[in-house]
Amino acid sequence: MNLRFALRLFTSSLGKKTVMALSGLALTFFMLVHLAENLLLLKGEAAYNGWVDFLLSNPLIPLAELGLLAVFLAHIITGLWVRYENYKAAGFSKYEESKSQGGRTIGSATMIYTAFALLAYLIYHMMHFRFADHSIGFYQMVTEAFRNKVFVAIYVAGALALALHVSHGFQSAFQTLGLNHDKYFSFIKTAGYITALFMTLFAMLSLYFLLGLDAKFSSPYQQKVLETVIN
Numbered sequence: 001m002n003l004r005f006a007l008r009l010f011t012s013s014l015g016k017k018t019v020m021a022l023s024g025l026a027l028t029f030f031m032l033v034h035l036a037e038n039l040l041l042l043k044g045e046a047a048y049n050g051w052v053d054f055l056l057s058n059p060l061i062p063l064a065e066l067g068l069l070a071v072f073l074a075h076i077i078t079g080l081w082v083r084y085e086n087y088k089a090a091g092f093s094k095y096e097e098s099k100s101q102g103g104r105t106i107g108s109a110t111m112i113y114t115a116f117a118l119l120a121y122l123i124y125h126m127m128h129f130r131f132a133d134h135s136i137g138f139y140q141m142v143t144e145a146f147r148n149k150v151f152v153a154i155y156v157a158g159a160l161a162l163a164l165h166v167s168h169g170f171q172s173a174f175q176t177l178g179l180n181h182d183k184y185f186s187f188i189k190t191a192g193y194i195t196a197l198f199m200t201l202f203a204m205l206s207l208y209f210l211l212g213l214d215a216k217f218s219s220p221y222q223q224k225v226l227e228t229v230i231n
C-alpha cells in the first residue's frame with residue numbers, strides 16, 4: 001500500500017468513520033482502566049500512591065502517553081471532520097435523525113455538545129492533575145481537590161457528559177464497524193449503557209470525598225461496624 005493510497009483511504013468517508021470508531025472504543029477502554037485505577041482512592045493513600053508510583057516507574061509510560069494523545073487527537077479530528085461533512089451535505093438536524101440505528105436518544109442528540117464539554121473538562125483535568133505539583137503525593141492532591149465544591153461540580157458535569165457521550169458512542173462505533181446485526185445489536189446497546197453507567201462512578205468518587213465519606217468509613221466506629229459485618 002503506497003502512501004497516497006493510504007492517505008486516500010484515511011480521508012475517505014468510511015476511513016474517517018472507522019478511525020473515529022476504533023479510537024472511540026480505545027478511549028472507552030482507557031476510561032475503564034482509568035476508573036479502576038481511581039477506585040483505588042477508596043482503599044486509601046497507600047494503595048493509590050503505591051499504584052501511581054508503580055505505574056510511573058515504568059520507563060514505557062511516556063511512550064504510552066504519546067500513544068494516548070495520538071488516539072485522542074485522531075478521535076477529535078475525525079469526529080469534527082465527519083460532523084462538518086455531514087453538516088455540509090445534509091444539514092444539522094437531518095444528520096442527527098438519520099444517524100442512529102438505536103433511534104434518537106438524548107445521547108445521540110447531544111453528541112457534539114458532550115464532545116466539546118469533554119474537551120474542556122479534559123483540559124481542566126490535565127491542568128489540575130497531570131501538569132500539577134505532585135510533591136504532596138497523588139492521593140493528597142486528588143482528595144484535597146475533591147473537598148472543593150466548585151471543583152467537584154465540574155467533575156460531576158464532566159462525568160455525566162462522558163456517560164452521555166459513551167451511551168451513544170459505544171453502539172455507534174459498532175454500527176460503523178458493521179457489527180450491528182439484529183441478533184446481537186441489543187446486546188451491544190446494553191453493553192454501551194452499562195459502560196456509560198460505569199462512567200458515572202467518576203462523579204461518585206469526587207462526591208464521596210466532598211461528602212467526607214472517606215473520614216466516616218475510616219473512623220474507628222465504622223471500622224468496627226465493617227469488621228462485624230465481614231466476620
Ligand code: HEM
Nearest residue numbers: 034038065122125129130138142158159162202203205206
Ligand atoms: C474521579 C475522577 C478522576 C480522577 C481522580 C483522575 C485522576 C487522574 C490523575 C491523578 C492523573 C495524572 C496521572 C499522572 O500524572 O501520570 C490523571 C490523568 C489523566 N486523566 Fe484522569 N482522573 C479522573 C477522571 C478522568 C476522566 C473522566 C477522564 C476523561 C474524560 C480522564 C482522563 C485522563 C487522561 C487522558 C489523563 C492523562 C493520562 C496520562 O498522562 O497518563 N480522567 N487522572
